Amino acid sequence: MKGSRLVPNCKRRHLSKLFSLFQSHRTLHTASVTDYLQVTSDDLENERKGIDFNALFKSCTKLQQVKCAHTLVVVSGRFKDNFLSSKIVNLYSQHGDVSLAWWTFHHLPNKDVYTWNSMAFAYVSHGRFREALGCFNQFFSTSGLRPDFYTFPPVVKACGDLLDGKKIHCLVLKLGFEWDVFVAASLVHMYSRFGLVGDARKLFDDMPARDRGSWNAMISGYCQNGNAAEALDIADEMRLEGVKMDAITVASVLPVCAQVGDILSGKLIHLYVIKYGLEFELFVSNALINMYAKFGSLGHAQKVFGQMVVRDIVSWNSIIAAYEQNNNPVSAHLFFHKMQEARVQPDLLTLVSLASIVAQLNDHQNSRSVHGFVMRKGWFMEYIIIGNAVVDMYAKIGNLDSARAVFGGLLIKDVVSWNTMITGYAQNGLASEAIEVYLLMGEHEEIIPNQGTWVSILPAYSHVGALQQGMRIHGQVIKNCLYSDVFVGTCLIDMYGKCGKLDDAISLFYQVPRKNSVPWNAMISCYGVHGDGEKALELFREMRAERVKPDHITFVSLLSACSHSGLVSDAQWCFNMMEEEYGIKPSLKHYGCMVDLFGRAGELEMAFNFIKKMPIQPDASAWGALLNACRIHGNIELGKHASERLFEVDSENVGYYVLLSNIYANVGKWEGVDDVRSLARDRGLRKNPGWSSIILNNKVDVFYTGNQTHPKCEEIYRELRDLTSKIKTIGYVPDFCFVLQDVEEDEKEHILMGHSERLAIAYGIISTFPKTPIRIFKNLRVCGDCHTVTKFLSIITEREIIVRDSSRFHHFKGGTCSCGDYW
DNA sequence: TTAGGGTTAG
Numbered sequence: 001m002k003g004s005r006l007v008p009n010c011k012r013r014h015l016s017k018l019f020s021l022f023q024s025h026r027t028l029h030t031a032s033v034t035d036y037l038q039v040t041s042d043d044l045e046n047e048r049k050g051i052d053f054n055a056l057f058k059s060c061t062k063l064q065q066v067k068c069a070h071t072l073v074v075v076s077g078r079f080k081d082n083f084l085s086s087k088i089v090n091l092y093s094q095h096g097d098v099s100l101a102w103w104t105f106h107h108l109p110n111k112d113v114y115t116w117n118s119m120a121f122a123y124v125s126h127g128r129f130r131e132a133l134g135c136f137n138q139f140f141s142t143s144g145l146r147p148d149f150y151t152f153p154p155v156v157k158a159c160g161d162l163l164d165g166k167k168i169h170c171l172v173l174k175l176g177f178e179w180d181v182f183v184a185a186s187l188v189h190m191y192s193r194f195g196l197v198g199d200a201r202k203l204f205d206d207m208p209a210r211d212r213g214s215w216n217a218m219i220s221g222y223c224q225n226g227n228a229a230e231a232l233d234i235a236d237e238m239r240l241e242g243v244k245m246d247a248i249t250v251a252s253v254l255p256v257c258a259q260v261g262d263i264l265s266g267k268l269i270h271l272y273v274i275k276y277g278l279e280f281e282l283f284v285s286n287a288l289i290n291m292y293a294k295f296g297s298l299g300h301a302q303k304v305f306g307q308m309v310v311r312d313i314v315s316w317n318s319i320i321a322a323y324e325q326n327n328n329p330v331s332a333h334l335f336f337h338k339m340q341e342a343r344v345q346p347d348l349l350t351l352v353s354l355a356s357i358v359a360q361l362n363d364h365q366n367s368r369s370v371h372g373f374v375m376r377k378g379w380f381m382e383y384i385i386i387g388n389a390v391v392d393m394y395a396k397i398g399n400l401d402s403a404r405a406v407f408g409g410l411l412i413k414d415v416v417s418w419n420t421m422i423t424g425y426a427q428n429g430l431a432s433e434a435i436e437v438y439l440l441m442g443e444h445e446e447i448i449p450n451q452g453t454w455v456s457i458l459p460a461y462s463h464v465g466a467l468q469q470g471m472r473i474h475g476q477v478i479k480n481c482l483y484s485d486v487f488v489g490t491c492l493i494d495m496y497g498k499c500g501k502l503d504d505a506i507s508l509f510y511q512v513p514r515k516n517s518v519p520w521n522a523m524i525s526c527y528g529v530h531g532d533g534e535k536a537l538e539l540f541r542e543m544r545a546e547r548v549k550p551d552h553i554t555f556v557s558l559l560s561a562c563s564h565s566g567l568v569s570d571a572q573w574c575f576n577m578m579e580e581e582y583g584i585k586p587s588l589k590h591y592g593c594m595v596d597l598f599g600r601a602g603e604l605e606m607a608f609n610f611i612k613k614m615p616i617q618p619d620a621s622a623w624g625a626l627l628n629a630c631r632i633h634g635n636i637e638l639g640k641h642a643s644e645r646l647f648e649v650d651s652e653n654v655g656y657y658v659l660l661s662n663i664y665a666n667v668g669k670w671e672g673v674d675d676v677r678s679l680a681r682d683r684g685l686r687k688n689p690g691w692s693s694i695i696l697n698n699k700v701d702v703f704y705t706g707n708q709t710h711p712k713c714e715e716i717y718r719e720l721r722d723l724t725s726k727i728k729t730i731g732y733v734p735d736f737c738f739v740l741q742d743v744e745e746d747e748k749e750h751i752l753m754g755h756s757e758r759l760a761i762a763y764g765i766i767s768t769f770p771k772t773p774i775r776i777f778k779n780l781r782v783c784g785d786c787h788t789v790t791k792f793l794s795i796i797t798e799r800e801i802i803v804r805d806s807s808r809f810h811h812f813k814g815g816t817c818s819c820g821d822y823w
Numbered sequence: 824t825t826a827g828g829g830t831t832a833g
Contacts, residue, residue, distance in 0.1 A: 113825090115825095121826070149826070150825050150826045180826090183827075184827085218828085251830055252828075254830080255830075286831070392833065417833090
């Protein structure tokens with residue numbers, strides 16, 4: 001028999017490797033691999049005598065040459081030796097080859113406890129818990145052997161649910177292993193894992209002896225259940241008992257410090273880490289990076305990362321996520337490149353971060369690369385998290401078609417998938433699509449809506465002014481005890497505010513926690529859109545008095561509120577305070593608000609000078625605000641200049657062409673109107689049609705300007721003609737400067753009557769009981785003539801009419817409007 | 824010869 005046939009399952013190359021090992025040990029006198037493979041079994045028998053088997057085996061294991069070691073065992077005929085085969089099982093397991101471990105294990109005729117333990121441990125260490133439990137059950141029921149101290153800890157770890165855990169616990173008690181520190185620690189941890197921290201604590205308290213591992217098990221139990229205070233307390237108790245924290249203690253506690261925002265404890269632990277040289281532990285450094293990232297201390301995170309000698313995938317993911325989650329996608333991307341240079345293969349979580357980075361950079365090209373990479377890896381099938389991340393990525397860059405396609409293709413969807421899709425639509429202004437997805441979600445009973453669902457759907461309902469539906473969500477929120485959640489509360493404030501229920505918004509505002517700026521911003525913005533700049537300022541003063549730190553959004557809301565109410569000097573006060581007192585550098589949005597403020601107040605020169613003095617390149621919002629001001633105040637020359645600058649920075653936005661053509665039309669310069677129109681046409685832009693909507697009996701009716709297709713069209717026009725003649729008797733005179741076509745006066749009056757807001761209001765009047773308030777929503781700004789008409793309508797119909805347009809609210813009552821005709 | 828307790832997540 002040839003030597004090679006003795007080892008049927010081992011490849012020749014292992015033999016040759018083995019042979020070189022033999023050579024290096026100088027214990028085998030065969031000259032070459034070929035010679036060795038030619039030897040017969042008799043020869044081998046003789047050769048074997050000359051081999052120092054133990055030395056060779058040790059050498060193979062030391063060199064991590066697992067296949068050589070295996071070959072050696074087989075070639076030397078010792079494969080029935082439990083000790084050696086178990087060692088091989090462990091070695092294969094360490095090398096990540098569980099199937100070869102099982103193969104070795106499986107062919108052992110008389111397995112002992114050590115062998116079974118080794119196999120179960122191999123499964124556990126690769127996260128194959130079900131197989132580990134199966135292995136244990138088979139061992140317990142068929143081998144006739146008694147488990148030992150080493151058997152239980154891995155098996156306890158493998159328990160997938162409380163029932164399994166309790167069964168194993170019973171067995172431990174029956175066999176009397178409960179006071180082994182390793183077994184007890186694993187039980188403590190098992191109970192914590194299933195949320196029974198109290199039971200875990202009882203076991204821990206009853207332990208007659210505790211080592212550091214026992215303390216760690218209890219601490220991590222608390223940490224993983226979010227019991228931060230208890231975790232930190234028991235860590236302190238451990239210190240008082242003279243047990244020092246090790247890398248594992250630190251790695252458990254650091255995430256808790258981050259979670260509860262305890263920067264001081266976090267830093268003290270970091271000092272401890274440095275003092276005891278734990279910073280070279282991979283887990284510790286990784287946990288430190290994550291903690292500093294959560295505190296927003298990117299400098300510290302990067303310093304820890306920079307000092308690491310060995311980095312693993314978690315280290316790279318952590319530093320990438322640190323920048324990604326602190327809105328620094330450029331640096332995050334840089335670290336991703338460095339990771340590739342270091343030849344570390346990205347994993348699932350790398351891609352989750354990368355998807356967010358690509359979204360933040362609005363990088364359409366790379367969004368497809370991310371999508372493709374995930375597809376090639378086949379991760380969509382297995383992991384919901386990456387599917388959701390890709391949906392989110394596409395939604396954030398405004399590619400809703402791709403987002404929906406990926407969403408539709410997800411084999412399993414959880415509540416986050418639905419929330420992501422709803423948010424995606426809502427944040428891209430596609431409220432009805434968001435609502436459609438939300439309603440579709442309701443058809444899947446297994447999906448339970450959560451906080452994220454309310455936060456995603458409420459803005460969609462506010463956007464379309466769907467008060468009834470919004471209130472229904474409010475009911476659900478109360479049912480789910482989420483009314484004190486600051487984010488849900490803020491969305492409700494926003495919803496009530498945007499649906500014209502300012503009083504409800506205010507009362508809700510005083511019910512939610514107000515420690516951070518979020519609800520304040522929402523309430524200030526509500527006052528702003530309702531044209532009450534004074535109240536917005538008053539609330540801002542209250543916010544300062546309560547020592548709540550405003551952020552950049554607070555100032556955008558505040559400046560815009562001032563702008564809509566003509567509070568020029570107050571706005572200037574806020575603008576200066578922003579940087580001087582709070583160190584917030586004004587962004588383009590803030591500059592845009594200021595230009596808008598000066599412009600609306602008729603201070604066109606001030607607005608223009610303000611733009612000229614801006615320390616950053618003015619964008620479309622600044623020039624657009626100036627152009628709008630020129631329209632309101634009829635300044636053609638400056639309007640022309642503003643539009644030229646505007647088209648340099650944004651030539652795609654059709655709204656600006658409309659604004660410019662309005663300026664010409666208002667003063668009857670029809671050739672100017674034609675020029676602008678043809679310019680827009682040449683650039684392939686089409687006017688965004690004006691429309692208004694009204695919700696009656698949960699049904700949304702949308703009217704486009706000049707709409708002739710509504711089923712009640714005739715009635716609506718009849719009512720409008722009737723109402724128009726009535727309001728003419730009390731002083732209404734049509735203002736033709738809002739007609740942007742060069743036609744006869746009769747025709748102009750007809751055009752005005754066909755404005756979408758008027759159609760919606762008339763439809764509301766004929767469809768509701770007398771004196772019922774009417775709420776309508778318009779996608780563009782309300783027209784000046786319609787504004788006048790609505791004031792008169794509020795007198796003769798004795799109704800409140802609430803019109804929400806693209807920038808604010810108009811609350812008409814008894815012939816006046818809440819905006820005081822300033823908008 | 825084998826065991827427990829540890830870091831990243833939409």
